[in-house]
Amino acid sequence: MDLLDGLNDAQREAVTTTEGYVRVLAGAGSGKTRALTRRFAYLVGELGVLPSNILCVTFTNKAANEMRRRIRALTGDNDTGFICTFHSFCVTLLQEEAHAVGYPEKFIVLDNADIDAMLALIYEERGLTLRQMTFSDARDRIEMRKNKYEPRYYEDLIALPLDRLKEKYDRATEPADIIFYGYLYQEKKCFGLDYNDLLLFTLHIFDTDEEIRLKWQRRLEYVMIDEFQDIDKPQYRLMRALCAYHRNLFVVGDPDQTIYTWRGADVRFLLDFEKEFPGTRTIYMTENYRSTPEILALADSLISHNRVRAEKNLIPVRPASGETPVWFHEKSPADEALRIVRTVRALAGEEENFSDFTVLYRSHFISRTLEEVFLREKMPYYIYSGTQFYDRAEIKDALSYLRLVAFRDDLSFARVVNRPKRNIGERRMRALREYAEKNGCSLWQALRVCAETELFAPTQARAFLRLIEDCAERAGKAPISELLSYLLDKSGYEHALRTEGDNNRLDNLAELKQAVYEYETTCGEETDLASYLEHVALYSAADDGTSRNAVRFMTVHTAKGLEFPNVFLVSMSDSIFPSKKTDSAAAMEEERRLAFVAVTRARDRLFFTDSEGRGHDGDYRYPSRFLLEIDRPLLSREPEPDEALLRDAAQAAAQSEKLLAAREGTTEFAVGERIRHAVMGEGTVVGIDDRQGAYLIQFDILPTERRISFKVRLERV
């Protein structure tokens, strides 16, 4: 099969330009993933490059799985090398190299829930309240600090012995310091690395160990990156490092689909690419193969309301379908759901291909009402995003049991010690923590001592201890799947779920057991517990629901990169989409790009729904300003909403836009910007306190941040 078959000129160019720096500016639905896949196959098939010498970075692991499947179909080769996210790549790299910098090669990848659990502990220990700082703020603060202090952060802190770290934590007085050192202490204690660390730590290794860096740089002959508009600074630095030897770099992105700036993504990496990489060849892919002209016209009309934007039109390739996208205006969220069910029934016809229909929403909580109605109407559905398989409570519990057996770490201990209930609640946990603190030991060791005391008499602590020790002994001999079944059975975990009648969770556990079993049988050699747990960190999304005949639900963010025949965009009310937390003109433009992403997912049909009534804050809900912005003839309304309502909605939207514009004026600087103060010198804006009218600024010469009023003159550096 010719790899260039059925490609247009731009795609052909993208596939065959294999040397040097290449940037592809690709519109939605222009076949960029296709070009990327073909390019990979071209490198392997035509140029004879080893797959393991190619790094192909995707945005999600799901996308990586999909691409791997397609490449396998093209090349017939099972070895597809590194097709993964930056984070997965770093996990692999660190497993090989972490010991070189004195960190154990066994580590646990921490997610936000894990971090929050640690923060909760620190807050309680040091009397901090959520009013002072929410967990999410604290996480941001920690992240910012790691970025700032690094590489000193790794030299001083990660490589620092645990007790010295604890000293720093104990001595800290400022909340910012307490949180930072407390977190590092907790992190180190349980062999944890968070998402940030994976990248920063890898970069640190590259900075300090030239040999390791060269080894990887030489190895990766070709680097390709998808969804480049959503890459953040650490990822950018890693990319720069990785391609520095062979200088073959290929990036693909669409500025109009930048939807992760809240996470540190910066579209300038894509726009200013040629400044950093002189001689860059830029390829434009503007033809759209995915959607009908009707849908594309609507998408264009929507995104054209963004002011900060490089003009770029989508050129439809498909013929007109004659179906104008529809806006269903309903009375209540339940009516919205009902309308969707009816529309699906009408369109699915006799074959009932429900999986051709996808419902997109701005945020997870929207799915609740939908679920209720779908359940009542007996319409099958499948929630694609939300808590992913490995994020589900019961799965994390089960894995924590395994982790406890392998590591005896505090994090896993705290998670499962009272699950199922063993009468070890707050009071006894505190006693354990105090004991562990005083004796410098782990919670596990603390329980071993305390289990004999009066305080723990009414608990099942002893049985718990015996179970884990028993399993640790079995761990070497029995396969992991058996160990897991044994744990879930003897711990009473499954029994508790059964008495609660929670079949869903039981099913998930069964699925996990199956996944473990498959891992054992396919993975052959390395099937000890520790390497399985590492494997789990890399692996995600066991069941993606594609096989089920059900309507798919997901957030717009998860839908990125996917396409569907029929799309419903629900809850299109102002304050939901755009979110009411949108607090700047720039953020509003991002909301609009998000809506653009949602719209361009649709191949054949597109529907919007919104409803009247009040939100939970009691405010009256107006139709989303995005719906009102779209050129009238491009969107048919059913029924035509009340004229007064439309007028009020337009007015409210205009009011809010004015407010955003005004606020833009008051805050001259954005978070992350470098400034100079007449007395204190240079610093970085780390936060904006609207209520007090002040910036939070971390000055270079001061240990902690300062509050500086908007009125004080600052210069941009």
Place this chain on the structure above:
DNA sequence: ATTTTCGAGATTTTT
């Protein structure tokens, strides 16, 4: 005195 249970209220987006 502690733990558990039960009901009410709230929710941006995620590697």
Place this chain on the structure above:
DNA sequence: TCTCGAAAAT
């Protein structure tokens, strides 16, 4: 679904 607070249960 998840978290939080108050009441019930041990």
